[in-house]
Each structure stands twice: as structure tokens, then as C-alpha cells.
Amino acid sequence: MTMGMEQSLSRDEQLMADRLRSADTSDVVWRSGNRRNSWDVAVLRRAFGRSSDEFCRGQRGPKPAVDDIALIHGIRSNFGAAVRAAAVADQVAGGGSGLSAAGQMMLFGLDSLVRAETFYRIDGAVSPSNTALFGLLRWRHAQGTPWPEVVSGAYREELPEPTGWLIGDSRMFEHIDRDEVCDAALAKFAERQAFGSFRRPINDARTPSAILRTIGLATWADDPEEVFAQAAANALLTHGHPDAYLSAGAFAVIIGTLLAGGDFGDAVEIVREELVKWPSPGNVGRALEAGRAAEPGRLAELAAPGAAPNALAVAVAVAQARFGDFEAAVGLANQLLPDSTALAGAMLAAAGGDAVVPAHWLDGLGLADVIDRLVDDVVASRVGLPGRTWQRTWAQDYPSF
Template sequence: MGATAGAVWGRGEQQDFRSRVRGTLLGVAAGDALGAPVDGLSLEAIREAHGAEGLVGPVPAYGRRGTVTHLTQLSLFGVDGLIRAQVRRDTGAWHPPSDVHRAYRRWSATQSDWGPDERRKDDGWLAREEWLYARRDPARACLLGLADGIMGTLDAPKNPGEPGPEAAARSAPFGLLVGWEPQLAMQLAVECAAQTHGHPSAYLTAGAYAVAVHALARGENPDAAVQQTLALLSVRPGHQPVAAALQHALGAVRQGAPSPARVEELARSGAAEGPLAAAVYCVLVGEDVRHALCLSVNHGGPSAVTGALTGGLLGALHGETALPPAWLAELEGRPTVLVLADDFAMEMTQGPALHGPAGSSPGWLARYPRA
């Protein structure tokens, strides 16, 4: 697996990229937190609890407003793994799926440990963030897939019968590898999804989502992002359900005013591909970011997943400043998300100045150990 290397970034390009990275990760978290309180509820139950318009802003889940689920937690550890992969590249060890798998395993420890283990010096700074040591209804496939040190691969995937959408909902970070060709970002997302979700619908949906985020983060419009995704999917064995779901989303855009019923019909059709289709639909028909996010969670399907997928796409498209500031102000772990996003942007645009033959920053290597 390779990537485009040696690109020179201008200051304006760096600032734009950082905004899109921040927007993507904050968008995933904001959509996740918005959908978490109503996840699994019927539309009727949502309206009964929150009024005729349904959910129009954050409400409490897990004890307070703005709390995120395991979808955001895993997304953040995925970013950590990608940074570590770049740092380790100096040593000649270049296998990003393994670095991401180790990062996911560090997340797995947060689901059973009481708090950070200071004896594990090689865990890096993210694993020492105490707020991440919270069990937020993690998908069984994630727990089982990461329960041992054996990494699932496409040849021997973990949970081969699991078609759920959770792997896709943690795959936005792969799309932020904008220096990579999109097919390589897709391949990495697919391989890392197979570590917990081995069904083709699950890992190909993760790859499709990464391509869509990648296109948006590089400045494409949503329609072009979907077309690029469909083109790259077409050469993948087993792609038909995912491609059909995306085509269904495009067709739904032309079927009148947006409605929760249409979002629910998309989100609950098929397996992992359904929530992705619903997220794409919400991005295409939303009047603005707030409307698109609310549309994505007011239905009887998997609201947290659909919200996270929609938020990641919107953040990659518009950058951080388009997200509702009042929602971000209450978002759990926002300082951590921002620091991690900025570290990722700095590593991807200025990595050689942080570590390499000319010298390394001890502080950076303490944050992202090579071990």
C-alpha cells in the first residue's frame, strides 16, 4: 500500500485542510451525539417525546447533552492510528492496517479498563484521555473483533457474517488522507473494516464512505463525490448492494420534498449501505447543515450511525465553521477532538518537519510513539 508523498502545501491549503479535518471529526461527533438519544426509537416515539417536528437540537443521552457513542470513540482512535502509521514509516515499518488495528485495540481497552494505565508508555496521549473510558453501547461485532490480538483481514475477516454499519461510521478518517489516491483510501478503509465487520456489505460501505469523504475534503461537490464513489465501487466484487443503495439515494432526491419517511426507508433498507444512502440523501437535500443533521436522525432507523455519517460528510464539505456552534459548545470531548484533528492535519502536511532524517521532535514522538 502506498501514497502520494512529497507534496508541498501552501499556507492557504494547510488552513483549508485543517478546517475540513476539524469539520469532519467534529461533524461525526455532533451527528453521533444528536442521534444517540433517539437511536432505535420509532418516529412516533421521537415526536411524542420531542414535539411534532421531532428532534431539533441536542438532548441528553448518557446523563448529559452532547455525549458521543463508540462510533466517535473509534473514529478518534482511527485518526491516532493513522498518525502513528506515518511516524512509523521512518523506521521502514509501513503497514497502516496494522497501526489502525493497534489503535482500535487501545480503544477496546477503554471498554474494560477503569482508566488509563500509566505503565503503558507506548499507548500515546489519546489513550490517556479519561473521558474516553466510557462504555457507550459498543456494537458486539466491534468488541468481538478486537477481543484478541489477531487482526482480521480480507482473506480472513472477523465476524464474516456481520453486515452492520458501525465500521462505516468510524471510517471518515481514511477519507481525510487527501494526499492518497482515492482508491488507496478506499482499500485501507475496507481492510480496517474487515477487522470487525467481515461481510462485504459492511466493508464495502466503509470503503464507499471513505471515498465520499475524500472527494469532499478535496473540494468536490456532493454529486461528484457520489459519482466518484460509484465508479470506484464498480470494480469491487460484491459491490452491487452498496451501489444500488447510493443510486436509490440519488433517485430519492428527485421524489419531492425531504421527509423522515424517505430517510427511514433509505436507512432501513439493506445492511450497512442503508444508513450511508440516508446520509448521502440528507446532505443532498438539506437546506443547511442544521437541517441536514436533524433530518438524518429523525427516523426509526439507526439514528446515531446515520447522524455520524451525515456529520462527517457535511464537515468534510464545509469545514468546521459551518457546524452549529451551540451544539459544538456542549460536545463531549471537543478539546480532544480539536487537538487530534490539528495533529492529524499537521502530520499530513508537515510530517517531515516533525520526524525524519533531519531530526525529530521528542514531544511529537512522545505523543505518537513509534513502538
């Protein structure tokens, strides 16, 4: 860090920098072997609430790249499996009646991630959280809210109807499962164009319903800090409590680490490195550590009171304890805390691929064709597939907004 950069810090921020520099902390050496500092200026400003929403706005410039060979391979081979496993497990938790609100938002989140590529290629802006906001608004419309009540003012003039192929599929309107927290948060956008951010939390919700939809952001970048920040920004759109948005950041990093070939120990260590860069990380950090170290006979202790960190902890614990048995893992997660079921399924398949999911479960997956298309398009847009990458013609099915 240069002297000029240090002088840009406030007194409190400088004290924090000195404290972190002098602390006996060992950075995790991951993939490239490069050590990452946990006390740079951007991190300090975020911790103190200054410039903390920079990652939420549309930035001009290069988009984070995925260059790590292991991660590219993992995204191509196992990302689709992780999404399918999450959807299968989500159906199990719902008694087979269709995807829950969290599962549906996952699909709209994947759609929005491809739209973020359109936004970048055509408009030059890097803003997955902005496209994610409108994806959530389309989800709210699919839940039965008329479009004029979803958007208002100038936004309604620009978007008189929802756009894109996913919202045009009538099946997205068939299963209604309103999430009260998300619905109430998104209603504020129609009322006064308000949406959640770090500096202006939309509420103090700490429920788990914002976690699953960030699965696609595991493909966003090589750098766990980028992945964590974007997943947190996504969750902040509807959940203002650190327990919720930090759990979302942790989940996306865990999925990315598993895709790249890491194990659960690696994943939790990397998440711990990211959590210290944010204020109020204690509950999530303690829950994750409890999940990693939980004894098989004491897993039920992780579930109460059912908040986002509990769902994350149960998912980690169950996925480790039943690593070779998807059915047993999903069944146990559903028994302990239903909101953890899809998270555990995603983790297992991110590590093991489609082979870990029983074929007869995949055969019963609803919206399988929709899920497969979304997954293929996310992978193609992020790291490319043989003969398939993002093309300008995609803007018809995946317009920016």
C-alpha cells in the same frame, strides 16, 4: 498494459481484463484530468482474492502523498470541521450522553493515523491498518476490558501497558458503549491473534459501526483507490461482509472528494469507479445511487434494514436534501436511521466547514479539546500546518503501537 503483465494473469483474470477493456466505460476525469484504468493487474487480483491483502501489510517504500492543492486546502480548512460535526451529530444521536462506540473508535482511529506516520518515519513501514488494529484494541480496553485480556502472548510482552496520550486521558474510560460486533471481533485477537482481512474475514457482519472511524483516511492520499483500499482494510478488521467494508471505503472517498471541492455527484461517481474493482459491490452501489436520487418524501425507504449501505445512503440523501441546514439534516438522519447521523454531519462539514455547524452545538461538544488536538495532529502529519509538522519527538505521544 504490457504483454508480460497480461501473461501473469490467470485464465479467469484474463477473461475479466478483456471484458473490462471492451466494455463501454467512461473513467471519471478528476482534478488532474488523468484517466484511471479500472482493470489493472492489482485490481483483478484483488477481485479474485489473489494478493488481495497487500494493502493490509506493512509495506516498505514511499508513503502515498497528498499533492493535490485543492485537497491540501480542504484538509487544512475543513477536515477538522468534518470530525467535529461528526462528533456533534453522534452526540445528538445518542441523546447527548457522550460519544457512541463508533464515535469513540473515530478518535482512536485518528490517533492511529498519526501513529502510522511514526511507524513510517522510524521504521520505514507503510501500514495504517496495522496501527489501526492496535487503536481498536485500546478502544476495547477503554470500554472496560483489562489490558491483559485485550492482548496476549508476545504482544503482551512487548506492550505490557497501552501506550500514547489518548488512552492516558481518563475521560476516554468514562462513557461505556460497547459495540458487540467490534468487541467480539477484537476478542479473537487476544484469543488466537486473529484479525479480519480480505482473504480471512473475521465474521459476516454488515452493521454500520465500522464506517465512521475511517474518516481520517480521507486524508491518506490523492488517489481515491488508495483511500478506498485503506478504509476497506480498516473496516475489515472487525467487519467481514462486503456491505460493511465497501461502505467504509465509499465513505472515506466521499469525504475526501468533498474536502477537495467536489460535490455529492462527483463523490458518488468516483465511488462507483472504485466499487467495480471489488467483488460483491452491488448492495453498496445500489444504495448510494438510491441515496443520490432519492425524493425528499421517500427517504424513509432507504433506512431498512439498517445495514452499512443503508446508513451511507441515508447520509448522502439527507446531506443533499438539507445541505444548507445542519440541524435539520442531523435531525432527519437521526429520525430515519441513527447510525447515519454522524456520517451526514461529517459530509456536510467536509463540504461547508465549521460555519455549517451551529455554534451552540459546538459549545456543547464533549471531549472538544481532545478532538481538536487529534485533528490538528492528523492534519499536521498528513499535509503540514504553518510551523507544525510531524517531529521525531511525537513518537512519545504517538508511538507506532
